[in-house]
Amino acid sequence: MADIGGSRRNARERALSLLYEAEMKHLSGSQVVAELAVAPDPYVVRLVRGVSEHEASIDQLLARAAVGWEVQRMAMVDRSVMRIAVYELLEQPEVPTAVVLDEAVELAKRFSTDQSGGFVNGVLATIAREVRPGP
Numbered sequence: 001m002a003d004i005g006g007s008r009r010n011a012r013e014r015a016l017s018l019l020y021e022a023e024m025k026h027l028s029g030s031q032v033v034a035e036l037a038v039a040p041d042p043y044v045v046r047l048v049r050g051v052s053e054h055e056a057s058i059d060q061l062l063a064r065a066a067v068g069w070e071v072q073r074m075a076m077v078d079r080s081v082m083r084i085a086v087y088e089l090l091e092q093p094e095v096p097t098a099v100v101l102d103e104a105v106e107l108a109k110r111f112s113t114d115q116s117g118g119f120v121n122g123v124l125a126t127i128a129r130e131v132r133p134g135p
Contacts, residue, residue, distance in 0.1 A: 008095070015051070018033060018048050030049050057090075061130070065130075075112055078108055089128055105120055
């Protein structure tokens with residue numbers, strides 16, 4: 001149990017790769033997971049299926065928060081990272097907001113452009129204030 005943070009970090013990275021693959025193949029994330037020869041970690045499955053099942057409502061939140069940006073015109077990696085994070089904000093209340101945002105920013109910095117970290121942070125901070133109001 002001590003490696004929850006590290007294993008969730010790895011799960012987010014794997015979920016990102018599967019969602020990227022799904023988008024490249026024009027499939028749902030759930031379809032890509034179903035086609036795997038070996039089932040991934042349960043948290044990976046939860047993230048990928050959750051994003052797939054809630055994609056429309058997640059994209060509505062992204063569209064409202066990313067003023068001047070159409071969701072489909074965002075960099076594919078940024079969009080997938082933010083979809084994972086928004087799903088966690090909405091459906092995984094046990095994961096602290098700061099952790100969701102920090103992990104998403106790190107994924108964006110690692111796998112996308114130099115500007116992605118700031119963009120992802122700004123959009124997700126706006127969404128977090130809406131869906132997880134509080135101190």
